[in-house]
Amino acid sequence: MSGDTAIRTQGLTKYFGRFEAVSDLSLDVREGDVYGFLGANGSGKTTTVRMLLGLVLATSGEIEVLGRPMPRSGREVLPHVGSMIEGPAAYAHLSGRANLTLFDAMAPRSRRTGRKDRVEETLDRVGLGGVDERPVKNYSLGMRQRLGLAAALLRRPRLLVLDEPTNGLDPQGIRDIRALLLELNADGTTIFVSSHLLTEIEQLCTRVGVLDRGRMVVQEQLAVLRAxxxxxxxxxxxxxxxxxxxxxxxxxxxxxxxxxxxxxxxxxxxxxxxxxxxxxxxxxxxxxxRSLEDVVLAATSGGNDTFARPSRDVQDAS
Amino acid sequence: MIRVELSKLLRSRRTWTTVLLIDALPTLVGVLLAVTDLGPRPGEGPAFLSAVLTDGTLFPLAALAIVLPLFLPIAVSVTAGEAIAGEAAAGTLRYVLVRPVGRLRLLVAKLVAAMAFVVLTVLVVAATAYVVGVTLLGDQSVQVVGSTSVSGTSLSTPELVGRTFLALGYAMLCMLGVAAIALFLSTVASSSLGAALGTMSIFVGSSLLLTLDASEAIRDYLPTRYWLAFVDLFRDPILWRDLQAGVILQGTYVAVFFAAAWANFATKDVTE
Missing domain, CATH: 3.30.70 (Alpha-Beta Plaits)
Structure with a gap:
């Protein structure tokens, strides 16, 4: 049973101070899925992703990734997970190659043999095979995005967790990335993509979860939603x-x-x-x-980065 | 992870620039002494400096006494203060942690890298100072066996070499204390500048309090209290009292601040 589940959370809740960022969230991502995690900016997507990876500690609730509890089993789980969280990051004064080499060396029990090949192969995968030795600080936004994806793919992960993976890419880049992700998925990689871009999710995903103000409001097969x-x-x-x-x-x-x-x-x-x-x-x-847009707009309460002033009527009533 | 941190340290242009800048001051002092022949009188100025005009092989120690009170701790504050806050600001911290690199392992690697920086700097300073001392300054005792201790008696060359290494080790322990404080602040502050400046203000403040009679009651617990106690290694016989107190004090600072860094970082939400 546990073999079928890539990500499962139960009652996942996170407070930052008194602000409830994620509320009683139950995610269910199965192996082989291309899961789209939708939500407006500020709806709690990134906090959720960070909790899945053990970067942010949940206030309450349980997380299981690849059948093991997180963050307790991070040492066993994370080597099989590739991730890109809120945009790529790299050591700016080093080249893309040097960055990947360092990231490869950081992993526990990473072998030195074959490291060069792993790095070159991954660069090829994301379309940076011919890149020169210029430092990352001279990279374009799109090149950084590709490098970030390369770092996520370095260990041929079973699960890819990507937060806004096509941010900053031009249309050709977006198409390249989509093709790459579908190819990886066909090879058996489970993909969890969070995005606020409906069309991107619609073209890529088989299952969709919609987050609104920290709560999951829809979680369903895309085919069912688009009945x-x-x-x-x-x-x-x-x-x-x-x-x-x-x-x-x-x-x-x-x-x-x-x-x-x-x-x-x-x-x-x-x-x-x-x-x-x-x-x-x-x-x-x-x-x-039904378009995904209709589904999402029907299920959510509008933008999550607007904070409307409580109306006078409400104040009078209270 | 330690190897990765070391490779990052050695490949950073800033590391080498800092080392060279730190190295420049004692070299300048050496050249000035050689040109003017005006050494401070015994008991005045930085330790050992009065002796180097007659015996250039003592210049590495003099150079160490020049960089230890200010330059080296500033450089260590900057390096260790960047450890966590710098990675967080660059956005790389999250990618390091999901590799996964354990949080304790990361802290240890950062502290080791900071110490590697100290070793590198001390070695470069000592080596340059030796060359400067032997070529430009007094070489009277190079042919004669033995050098003069601070107490005026003679030390044999093996004795001198042994004590020099002890002194280097002691200075590194003092810098480890600085690094531990900076590392802790680096897990608290959101900018590496804040962590570095915080650490500097601690040892500058400590040095200032040491000059004050009114701080008599706490002076033995101030972090910089025994920094220059390595001079006592060159007395005859060695004056162990301050050195021992210094080792215990620095050890305590390292243990307390490293534990605090870990306690804070282990459960910290990484949201950068």
Whole structure:
């Protein structure tokens, strides 16, 4: 059973002083998942990630990573975990190669043999194989991001924990990283990505958890969240005729503008056939799905970095 | 981890710049003495300096007495003060800890690296001073066996070498005390500058209190109280009292502040 679980938390809670950053959080990430951890800035994502890795100590609750309790078993667990937390960091006066070499040497029981090959191979993986010996302080933001990812991949981890991995990358870079992560996942690496970028999560992840003000509000398979709404969206050059025909057929048209209709119907192909048979052209047809954005906005309370002043009414009432 | 820290230390350009700058002062003193031939009278000025005009081989000790009260502790404060706070500010602390490097192991490695810096500096200073002393300053006793002790009697060369190494060891212990204080402050402060300045103010304050008659009651517990006691190694016979008290005092400072550093760091939330 424990072999199936990559990350599991129960009742995870963290207070900074009197501020409750994370509240009664129950994460469930299974091996092989690409898990998207969504939440607005300030919702507690990074605090959670830091607790998983033993950097921040939980106020209460339990954490299990790769089947072992954290932070107690950090020495056994962390060598199998690669991570990038709140942006990359490196020793600025050294080259990327020298940085990776140092990070490799820090790991417990790290062998000197093969270190050079490990470093070169990892640089190749993230697209920095040809980088020269310039110090990291002269790297661009994108190069630093790639180097940070290289440091995370150095030991071929079973679990990758990445906080905002595409921050600062250009579109090509984002695509490279996404391809790399999917390739790693296909090789069996479990990936836990936290992000506030919905589209990024939508394109990458198989499971999603949504955090709002320190609480988990949704945790589900992406496919389930993006279930069909039961409506078919269709476009037609003859909307008037289409409306009349659909009305005759007894189908309810729930929305329409110029030439697009949202029709409640179970089967897009059947709907298409009905219209075409009546001589009405259809030039667009798709099953409407809930977008991740709809799901998240419905489940959360708006931005977490705004702190609205309590309204006068509330104060008067109290 | 210790090896990683040492490699970082030796590869940093700042390390070597600091060593050279520290080395520059006693070298300048040596050159000035050689050119002017104006040594301080016995009992005045930095220890041993009056003797080096006749015997240049004593100049390493004189150089040590010059850098020990101020330059070396400042450099150690900066190096050890950066240990945790500097990594945290650069963002590398979190990546070091998830390698994983145990927190206690990291503290030990940082302290060892700070001591390696001291050893490196002391060796460079001593070596340069020896060259300066032998080539520029008095070489009267180089042919004669033995040198003069502070008490005026003669010391044989093996005796002198042995006592010199004891003196170096004692000076390093004093610097280990400084490093432990700086390391503790480095786990508390969020900037390495704060940790370094905090440490400096402790030993500057301690040196100031030592000059005050009113602080008689606490003077034996002040961290800098016995820093220059290594001079007593060159008396004949060796005056052990202050040296022993110094070793116990510095040992206590190291133990207390290292324990405090660990107690603070072991459960600290790393949020940088």
């Amino acid at each position: 069909p709404t039961g409506r078919i969206l269709l476009g037609t050059p003859e909307p008037g005729a289409a409306l009349a025909h659909l009305d005759r057929l007894g189908r309810s048209v729930e929305q329409h503008d110029d030439r697009r209709l949202a029709v409640r119907a179970p089967d897009a192909a059947q709907l298409n056939a009905e219209l075409v048979r009546a001589g009405i052209g259809v030039d667009e047809l798709s099953v409407e799905r």
